[in-house]
Amino acid sequence: MGLDYQFILIMQESYRDKLFEYVRKNGSLDYGGCASLHFEMDSFIFKYLEGGYDWKPHYDKAEIERFIEPNGKASIGCIYISIKKLDGPNDEIEVSFTAATSDMSRLFEDSISISKWFTDLSIEINSIITYLDLEDDGARIIYFKGLPVHLDLKGDSHLGNLGNNFFDIVKEFSIRYEHFRE
Numbered sequence: 001m002g003l004d005y006q007f008i009l010i011m012q013e014s015y016r017d018k019l020f021e022y023v024r025k026n027g028s029l030d031y032g033g034c035a036s037l038h039f040e041m042d043s044f045i046f047k048y049l050e051g052g053y054d055w056k057p058h059y060d061k062a063e064i065e066r067f068i069e070p071n072g073k074a075s076i077g078c079i080y081i082s083i084k085k086l087d088g089p090n091d092e093i094e095v096s097f098t099a100a101t102s103d104m105s106r107l108f109e110d111s112i113s114i115s116k117w118f119t120d121l122s123i124e125i126n127s128i129i130t131y132l133d134l135e136d137d138g139a140r141i142i143y144f145k146g147l148p149v150h151l152d153l154k155g156d157s158h159l160g161n162l163g164n165n166f167f168d169i170v171k172e173f174s175i176r177y178e179h180f181r182e
Contacts, residue, residue, distance in 0.1 A: 002102035002105070003105035003135065004135065005098075005099050005106075005134055005135065006096045006099065006108075006132070007131070007132050007133075008095070008130065008132075008133055009118075009125070009130045010092055010094055010129050011127045011128060012090075012092060013085070014091070015125040015126060019121070022124050023035055023121075026038050026117070033080055034077065034079070034080060034100075035077055035079045035081055036075050037076055037117065038071075039073055039076060039111070039113045039114050040073055040116070040117075041068075044107060044110040044111040045074045045107065046064075046074075048076070048103060049067050049074060053103035076104070079099065079100065080097070081098075082095070082096050083095050084096075097118070109140075115132070115142055118130055118142060119142055122142070122143040126146075127143055128145060129143065131143075137154065140152050
């Protein structure tokens with residue numbers, strides 16, 4: 001099996017319609033939960049379109065141009081969208097945007113433009129937290145309660161080896177890190 005990286009947004013269910021409105025405004029969605037999303041071009045997206053994540057890039061200009069929208073944005077898809085109701089009293093849902101291929105998974109990890117798109121979506125729908133699930137390679141938190149962030153949690157069982165100490169580590173870091181001092 002290949003890589004199945006996914007952006008995951010935890011949000012209030014009441015913002016569900018707003019989420020799909022944003023997706024349709026910035027791409028297209030079929031009835032099977034497959035989206036083609038439009039992203040600002042960056043070098044990683046260009047690399048992906050020309051087959052750069054493949055073992056042999058193809059450099060076919062006509063093929064690449066099929067994925068470029070008139071406004072210069074790149075159309076990337078199929079990205080699978082699924083929604084799961086979370087247990088608890090807060091009426092929260094988990095929305096996942098899953099890459100259809102391993103190459104697309106690598107693109108999710110690398111592209112600054114795609115990360116920004118999901119940060120902008122998170123702002124629009126008032127996401128609680130948004131992160132990129134990198135499977136065994138960890139997770140990257142990109143948004144938390146109104147703020148863009150970039151926090152990589154690396155490696156196998158990335159939270160397992162931090163579980164008991166995570167908050168202590170963050171607290172000690174924040175006390176000593178010079179940018180947090182006034």
